[in-house]
Amino acid sequence: MNYATIKYNDIANGLGVRTSLFVSGCTHRCKGCFNSEAWDFKYGKPFTEEVENAIIVSLEGDFNDGLSLLGGEPFEPKNQKALRPFLEKVKALYPTKTIWCYTGYVLETDLLNETGRAHTDDTIKMLLLIDVLVDGPFIEEQKNISLRFKGSENQRIIDVPSSLKNNKTILFEIEKY
Secondary structure, three states, X not given: OEEEEEEEEXXXXXXXXXXXXXXXXXXXXXXXXXXXXXXOOOOOEEOOHHHHHHHXXXXXXXXXXXXXXXXXXXXXXXXXXXXXXXXXXXXXHOOOOEEEEEOOOOHHHHHHOOOOOOOOOOHHHHHOOOOEEEEOOXXXXXXXXXXXXXXXXXXXXXXXXXXXXXXXXXXXXXXXX
């Protein structure tokens, strides 16, 4: 897997101060995408063990609230293979830090459904490690710059642990924070 960029001390892609990993590769090709250069799976640099370790070190401080995954597309089947073991490491080392993930896929139809477009052997394992999922493709005609942590009206901010536990989609309550 390649990655496009890493933003340390990011405050735009989830609650608090975060480390944000922008992976390369996306087949959605959303019109108006803010990161279209990352559609190419070969864009950027290889996601090596050294890169993983740098991200893990960046999460050490109490000021860092967690990790955010963006893209490209973290749930592209090719990317899940590399991200699942990395997320397992992050959760093992920092169980109280939150993991946010942005995806153009839809939770119920593309990820949870065994015949979904992005469902692989790694998908559920990945979802079990993620605290908040922002799902749905970016739709330029529904763009709204006043939304917190999402770009278009159709996208949802989902509380993943509660959704998996209750077997239904439960939205994350941003207003609490």
